[in-house]
Amino acid sequence: MSLLQEVWQAVKAIGTGMATVHKRVYEDAPTEFYPYVKPDLPPVSVQSLALVENEDGSERCIVCLQCERACPAQVITIERHRNPEGKGFLIDRFDIDLVNCMYCAACVEACPVSSIVTIQDFEMSTYDLQTLKADIDFLHEQARRARQWYSPKFGVELRTEDGRIEKAPPEMQPGGLAELLKPAEEVDS
Amino acid sequence: MNPIPIPEDRHFRPRLLGYDPQKSRPWLERLVYSAYVFVFWLIVIGTYAGVPALFEALGWNAGWGFVLMRALQVVLLFLLSAVIALLLILVLRKYLGKVQERYGPMHYGPAGGIQTVFDALKLLAKEDFVPAAADVLTFRLAPAVTFVASFAMFAVVPFASGWVLADTNVGLIYLIAVSTLSAYGVLLGGVSSGNKWALIGALRAGAQMVSYEIPLALVFLTVAVWAGSLSLGRIVDAQLGLWNVLPLALSFVLYVIASLAELKHIPFDFPEAESELIAGYNVEYSGMSFAFFFLAEFVELFLLPALIVVFFFGGWHGPLFGLEPGSLAAGALESLYFTVKTAVWVWIFLWIRATLPRYRDDQLMEFAWKAMIPLALFGLVLAAYLRLIWR
Amino acid sequence: MSTMSLEPVRGRTDEMIVNMGPQHPATHGVLRVVLGLEGERITRAVPHIGYLHRNHEKIEEARSYPQVIAYTDRMDYVSGTQNELPFVLAVEDMLGIEVPDRAKKIRTMFFELYRLASHLVWMGTAMLDLGAISPFLYTFWDREIILGIVEKTAGARMLPNYYTFGGVRRDVHPDFFKDTADFLDHMERRMVDYEHLVLESPVVHARTIGVGVLSKERAIARGVSGPVLRASGVAYDVRKAFPYDAYPDVEFEIPTSPDGDTYARFWVRFQEMYQSIRILRQLVELTPKTGPHKGKAPARIKPPAGERYRAVENSRGELGVLVVSDGTDKPYRVKHRGAAFSNLQIVPDLFVGAKFSDSIAILSSLDPVFGEIDR
Numbered sequence: 001m002s003l004l005q006e007v008w009q010a011v012k013a014i015g016t017g018m019a020t021v022h023k024r025v026y027e028d029a030p031t032e033f034y035p036y037v038k039p040d041l042p043p044v045s046v047q048s049l050a051l052v053e054n055e056d057g058s059e060r061c062i063v064c065l066q067c068e069r070a071c072p073a074q075v076i077t078i079e080r081h082r083n084p085e086g087k088g089f090l091i092d093r094f095d096i097d098l099v100n101c102m103y104c105a106a107c108v109e110a111c112p113v114s115s116i117v118t119i120q121d122f123e124m125s126t127y128d129l130q131t132l133k134a135d136i137d138f139l140h141e142q143a144r145r146a147r148q149w150y151s152p153k154f155g156v157e158l159r160t161e162d163g164r165i166e167k168a169p170p171e172m173q174p175g176g177l178a179e180l181l182k183p184a185e186e187v188d189s
Numbered sequence: 190m191n192p193i194p195i196p197e198d199r200h201f202r203p204r205l206l207g208y209d210p211q212k213s214r215p216w217l218e219r220l221v222y223s224a225y226v227f228v229f230w231l232i233v234i235g236t237y238a239g240v241p242a243l244f245e246a247l248g249w250n251a252g253w254g255f256v257l258m259r260a261l262q263v264v265l266l267f268l269l270s271a272v273i274a275l276l277l278i279l280v281l282r283k284y285l286g287k288v289q290e291r292y293g294p295m296h297y298g299p300a301g302g303i304q305t306v307f308d309a310l311k312l313l314a315k316e317d318f319v320p321a322a323a324d325v326l327t328f329r330l331a332p333a334v335t336f337v338a339s340f341a342m343f344a345v346v347p348f349a350s351g352w353v354l355a356d357t358n359v360g361l362i363y364l365i366a367v368s369t370l371s372a373y374g375v376l377l378g379g380v381s382s383g384n385k386w387a388l389i390g391a392l393r394a395g396a397q398m399v400s401y402e403i404p405l406a407l408v409f410l411t412v413a414v415w416a417g418s419l420s421l422g423r424i425v426d427a428q429l430g431l432w433n434v435l436p437l438a439l440s441f442v443l444y445v446i447a448s449l450a451e452l453k454h455i456p457f458d459f460p461e462a463e464s465e466l467i468a469g470y471n472v473e474y475s476g477m478s479f480a481f482f483f484l485a486e487f488v489e490l491f492l493l494p495a496l497i498v499v500f501f502f503g504g505w506h507g508p509l510f511g512l513e514p515g516s517l518a519a520g521a522l523e524s525l526y527f528t529v530k531t532a533v534w535v536w537i538f539l540w541i542r543a544t545l546p547r548y549r550d551d552q553l554m555e556f557a558w559k560a561m562i563p564l565a566l567f568g569l570v571l572a573a574y575l576r577l578i579w580r
Numbered sequence: 581m582s583t584m585s586l587e588p589v590r591g592r593t594d595e596m597i598v599n600m601g602p603q604h605p606a607t608h609g610v611l612r613v614v615l616g617l618e619g620e621r622i623t624r625a626v627p628h629i630g631y632l633h634r635n636h637e638k639i640e641e642a643r644s645y646p647q648v649i650a651y652t653d654r655m656d657y658v659s660g661t662q663n664e665l666p667f668v669l670a671v672e673d674m675l676g677i678e679v680p681d682r683a684k685k686i687r688t689m690f691f692e693l694y695r696l697a698s699h700l701v702w703m704g705t706a707m708l709d710l711g712a713i714s715p716f717l718y719t720f721w722d723r724e725i726i727l728g729i730v731e732k733t734a735g736a737r738m739l740p741n742y743y744t745f746g747g748v749r750r751d752v753h754p755d756f757f758k759d760t761a762d763f764l765d766h767m768e769r770r771m772v773d774y775e776h777l778v779l780e781s782p783v784v785h786a787r788t789i790g791v792g793v794l795s796k797e798r799a800i801a802r803g804v805s806g807p808v809l810r811a812s813g814v815a816y817d818v819r820k821a822f823p824y825d826a827y828p829d830v831e832f833e834i835p836t837s838p839d840g841d842t843y844a845r846f847w848v849r850f851q852e853m854y855q856s857i858r859i860l861r862q863l864v865e866l867t868p869k870t871g872p873h874k875g876k877a878p879a880r881i882k883p884p885a886g887e888r889y890r891a892v893e894n895s896r897g898e899l900g901v902l903v904v905s906d907g908t909d910k911p912y913r914v915k916h917r918g919a920a921f922s923n924l925q926i927v928p929d930l931f932v933g934a935k936f937s938d939s940i941a942i943l944s945s946l947d948p949v950f951g952e953i954d955r
Contacts, residue, residue: 010782014545020776021288021544021714029290030721042753044735072647104650104741109749118735150735152750174732174753289717385598389617389936455711456783464606464709465940546783547711549937550620 043148043156044174046105047122049096050146051139052115052157055165061115063089067107075100076107094136099129114151121146150174218283221302225276226528232272233524236265237352238517262354266343274487275305281539288543309480317476322383331381332474332481335374339485341367342492347422349505349523350514360421361409364496365402368451371485372398375453375460378482379470390469393550394453394460400557401450404443407565411440411572412500425504434501436575440568441501443561448493450553453486455542459550494534495527502530594618602631606709606940609950613927615936622939625931627924632954640914645671645881646744648914652901653739655916656952659698660730661690662894663952664743666901667914669824670890671745674883674905681826682871683747688826689760689863690730690742691892692856696767697726698895698947699853706846706944707778710787715777722770729759745881747874761864764857771853779850788843792930792942795840804923806897807852808946810836811844818893830862842938845945882909896920896947920946921953 032039041047054060063080075097080089107116119142126132134142143149148158148168156168244250244258279294283301286293294301319325345360347353357363372394379391413419415437416427424433434441450457461469471482498504507526512519548556589595601612610631616624636655640648652663665687672679704719727737732753734740742749753759778784794804799812809816817834819827835851837844883905891900897919904913923946930942 013776013780013782016776017781018540018544020773022540023773024290024714024718025287027290029286029292030724031291042732042735044733044750044753045731046735070646072643072650102650102654102739103736104653104739105735106647106650106741174750285713289714290721291717385596388596389598389620392619458711459937462711462937464711465937467605543714544777545712546707546781546787547937548783548786549935551935552786 041120041122042174043120043150043168043172044118045120046103046108046118047120048098048103048118048124048142049101049107049134049139050117050119050143050149051094051136052117052143052149052165053140055163059091059115060113061091061094062113063091064112066110066112067116070106070110072104072106073100073102091136094139096134096139098124098132098134108151111151111153114154114157117143117149117151117157119143119146119149148172218300218302221300222276222280224302225272225279226532229269229272229276230521230525230528232265232269233348233352233528234517234521236262236269237348237524238520240265242517259354266354267340270340270343270484270488270491271309273491274484275309277487277490277535278305278308278483280535281542284536284539285543288540312476312480312483315476317478318473320383320473323473324381324383327377327381328473329478331374331378332478332485333374334377335371336481336485336488338367338371338374339488339492341370342489342496345421346492346495346499347425347504348527349520350422350426352505352520352524353422356420356422358418358420361413361419364421365406365409368405369398369402371489372402374485375470378474379460382470382473384473386466386468387470387472390460390462390466390472393466394470396550396554397450397453397457397459400554401447401561404557404561404565405447405451407562407569408440408444408447408500411437411565411569414569415572415576417576421499421504425499425506428503429506432501432503432506437501437568437572439564440572441497443565443568444497444500446561448497449538449541450557452489452493452538454490454538456545456548457553458547459553462547490535490538491531494538495531497534498527498530595623600939601628606943608705608943608948610954611924611943611948611950613931613939615931615939617936620935620937622931622934622936625928625939627927629921629924629950630954632950634955636955637914637916641911644909645883645911648911649743650739650741652916653741654951655918655955656698656894656896656899656920656949657738658701658949659895660694660738660740661687661734661742662694662698662892663899664741665691665825665892666890666899667903668743668745669892670888670901670903671881671883673890674886674888674903675745675878675881677746677877678875679747679825680872680875682868683873683875685826685829685863685867686748686752686873687743688830689860689867690734690740690748691825692859692863693726693730693760695856695895696853696860697723699849699856700726702849702895702944702947703774703778706941706947707784709940709944710784712777715774718770718773718777722767725763725766729756729763732756732759744874744877746877747872749874751873757864757867757869760860764860764864767857771850771857775850779847784846785843787937787941788846788945789841791842791938792934792945793839793841794926794930798926798929799840802922802926802929804897804926806893806895806919806923807848808845808923808926809897810834811848812840813838818891818898822891824890824892826863826866829866830859832859842941842945849947880909882907891917894919896949896952897923899952916952916955918952918955920948920950921955924948924953 052060063078065078068076068078077093077095079092081092083090105118108118121142124132146159148156150156154167155173157165158168159165240258240261244254249257279302283293294304297304297307319328342364344354345357345363347356375394376391379387379394412424412433415433416424418424418427453460461471471479474482505523505527507523509519509522512522596617598615598617599612600615601607602610607613612628612631614626614628615622636651640651643651648667649664652667653660655663700719700723704716707715730740731737733756734742794808794812796813799809799814805816813836815834815836820834832855835848835855837848885905885907887902887904889900889902891898898917899919900917902915903911906912927943931939934942
């Protein structure tokens, strides 16, 4: 009888498995229709890098070379010269080799002025890899086309319709549970 | 500094054939499948009722005219097998998609309905490559052998009462002979490819053939004993009161398992096991040669469930609603019953494919020799005994 | 097994030599095994590795300590942050950095989330190797949820570069705990399905029970670790033997099986997933919702001269790292002890004498990841 029992067990298990599979017919597919519908990425998502300018078009970057030092893949190349009028430095060259970049966002962590930021534009497919050897104009263009970007220092920043840059409202800010919860508690009490 | 131009929209966006992916339209899918089934049904009616009626009207139903009529019917059946393959591949992909929480093909035609047509066109346009190490003649012959062997099974499958190309009195023996031939195609294709994986696949196919053909033949014999005839038409007629599935339940189960093995279908797809032998016997095939292997596989995926229906589920039988038996309308309705019953079995086979992993080849062999053959023999004796005391 | 290539034996015509890999669908990447086949039976097996070699350890010697973390991610690319932890722990030990309790718990949560993700990938690919297509799609959908949770906080899905000396890089997303709790509910429902499809399936039983038996002594002698070792009956788990991070605070068990066959390895991984869910449930409750996520770490990481070995229990076993410092801001030597690499050593032992189909099942039960093996 044990043989019959074994056969029955096997048949039952196959039946259960088939029922389990069939159950999925009635569930909705979680497919994202990517080229037609853009995915809703979290604001911290590191998809590409950009170099943000100030609202008046002046350079936010102070050319401190922190990002160049922090980069593990060593894809950032910066050349600078001392500003003849006034303090600081001016950029001669600011290149990021986005082909070899590994998108670890170490440069964004290191930037003291949130000039280099992460953006959500992941569509960088190209027929020519040379187009991804980004120079400063490329990086500025990336920032101009971005609606929002993230850096650990300033959080999420938005570009408004009239071209101003402002900090995103707290509900859009990721991380920092402490900061977010504090005002809510105060309102409650 | 020369800025790299960034085009406004530098990303490829495929054009859609009027399809909105977010709008779910199940009725459209049903419409597409219904269209395929309707075409299928139309060809069946045309083959078995239209062509003979045409030749009778022309007065050509004797001598060479008869031969011409049969030739035309065979051409139509080839068309039918193409429709079956296109439909079944689409259904397989759509069904696996549904089961696996994705969508399957959806971009070409309404609800992806003509995707397989494009696939077939692609295969036609591809180079038919012959590897340097291959035995060219055998390599070229193998897909033809496989396809012809599968296609030849159509000759004895009755779609409705009298709707069969050759209702011979040795139909079952013919089936055994022809279905065994298709394994030869696989064997020749694998051995002649000059590829080690293909060789292993071919050897597995050979071993598998030897193992499952015997229980399959024994089940055929059981059905023949029960019906008292080797003709498929008579076997169906004998099930008018009671479908064979009830008295021959044991043989039925064995037949389903053996059909899965004959189809090289999961859980017994050893000759082409993708994850083990990459694609097994057809790894070196491309273009039309590959398409013929594929066509043969899907024609068999229709024909073996069809034979299950013929042997165990009363073939074309169903309520006729007062239609005169033998008339065109009755034949059409009967062929519809037959098609629907077969479709249910095809679905069950696809369902098995979606669920189960693969056994090991020696386990099938062991099962075939140690369990299936004794059980099939037992089923044969049981059927003979029941037949003696019941009828 | 000292020969690198497999020469045909003179006068033996019944043995066929085939190359399984490096482009084979069931070798989980780029493993190449040269097999001597006698019909379906494997007579000889020589594994070849190195097709994905990236000179990992040497690159890390030329990078500063914070930069190395981004590289460690790239080893075992299906278990993300798990690779960062041993290096981070070793450097923290050398510098004596205090890690806040909350940071430890967040780290452990990510660690266990990635264990679930990795085991889901294993389950899908193992079933794909055995011939079932559907579980692969199901597990990958579930893994998507985990990666989504990670992306919300860490910014990347597979290689998040999230741990740092003294804690984690940034505080978790406000939804993190709720998302994780929801996912655990979902996962518990799904585990029932997976039991039906994998552990209870008679076809899986037929393919795995009694196949590729690895004895306890052999397992210890070959230095395997993780689920493969525990399936051979050795209850060794770094999380219990040398606890790190928040593991002393949570309750969990080490599932072991005395059988040592392929099914036992499947079973142990399944039980580990249940234990991961259990750990995560506790941590969702235990972790303070607010507090520091990072301790005080010096701006320039310069550990004093010396060396330190730290190991963690990642999805595949003991993942260790030996950091040798010469007092500068770059490590003098970084040596990784890869779990998948050590586990792969038993391939010739288990393959020889097995059927060819069995070799696929055995290999998938070892769950190799070639990013880590080839480094």
